[in-house]
Amino acid sequence: MGVDLRAGAVELVEPSNDLRDAWLDCRTEWGPGFHEDGFGLTVDDDVETAQGFSDWVERLRGDTECKYRWIVAGERVLGGVALRHDSHELADRLGHIGYGVRPSERGRGVASWAVREVLTLAAGMGMTRVTAVCEVSNAASIATLKRAGGERVDCIGSVVRFRIPVP
Numbered sequence: 001m002g003v004d005l006r007a008g009a010v011e012l013v014e015p016s017n018d019l020r021d022a023w024l025d026c027r028t029e030w031g032p033g034f035h036e037d038g039f040g041l042t043v044d045d046d047v048e049t050a051q052g053f054s055d056w057v058e059r060l061r062g063d064t065e066c067k068y069r070w071i072v073a074g075e076r077v078l079g080g081v082a083l084r085h086d087s088h089e090l091a092d093r094l095g096h097i098g099y100g101v102r103p104s105e106r107g108r109g110v111a112s113w114a115v116r117e118v119l120t121l122a123a124g125m126g127m128t129r130v131t132a133v134c135e136v137s138n139a140a141s142i143a144t145l146k147r148a149g150g151e152r153v154d155c156i157g158s159v160v161r162f163r164i165p166v167p
């Protein structure tokens with residue numbers, strides 16, 4: 001299914017219980033058990049039950065050091081992005097931004113759009129640059145970061161780090 005990236009057709013929205021079915025549909029496609037970049041899921045989160053999902057959403061919404069947003073088109077969750085603040089304990093190691101797009105929506109500009117939107121969010125917070133890391137073998141992620149204006153800072157082991165100026 002293709003996504004329409006025209007203004008308004010895709011939005012970044014705060015995690016919400018109302019999107020539970022749509023989120024679970026996205027996750028089923030991604031593959032439960034796999035790491036889902038940009039969604040802030042930990043092994044302690046139990047998204048299978050209504051209560052567990054609601055607790056998880058509440059945790060994400062209440063996180064004062066990271067903004068989580070879901071990439072949503074109509075009733076479909078396309079992916080997720082996270083923006084860690086400078087003060088976040090993992091910002092140095094994992095970078096400020098993380099993102100993931102469900103397999104059926106990849107290669108259509110969704111991540112590029114979402115990263116642009118997150119940079120706008122970062123600008124609103126007064127950030128002037130963000131960093132992102134990914135595996136050196138992750139060609140799609142590297143292309144996404146370069147497209148966003150990212151410049152390679154270093155590569156330690158298999159992890160490459162980019163710095164992206166905030167417009």
Ligand SMILES: CC(C)(COP(=O)(O)OP(=O)(O)OC[C@H]1O[C@@H](n2cnc3c(N)ncnc32)[C@H](O)[C@@H]1OP(=O)(O)O)[C@@H](O)C(=O)NCCC(=O)NCCS
Pocket residue numbers: 037098099100101102105106107108109110111112113133134135138139140141143144147
């Ligand atoms: C990385 C990821 C988010 C890219 O999402 P996407 O919506 O497909 O990306 P876009 O369509 O916006 O494409 C961005 C760039 O990547 C390129 N690209 C997309 N898929 C690619 C692939 N499989 N191999 C090489 N380049 C690829 C596009 O051509 C584009 O580059 P361009 O602007 O130079 O043409 C997606 O592949 C994903 O969710 N992967 C798993 C999770 C992950 O790796 N997250 C990042 C962790 S740091």
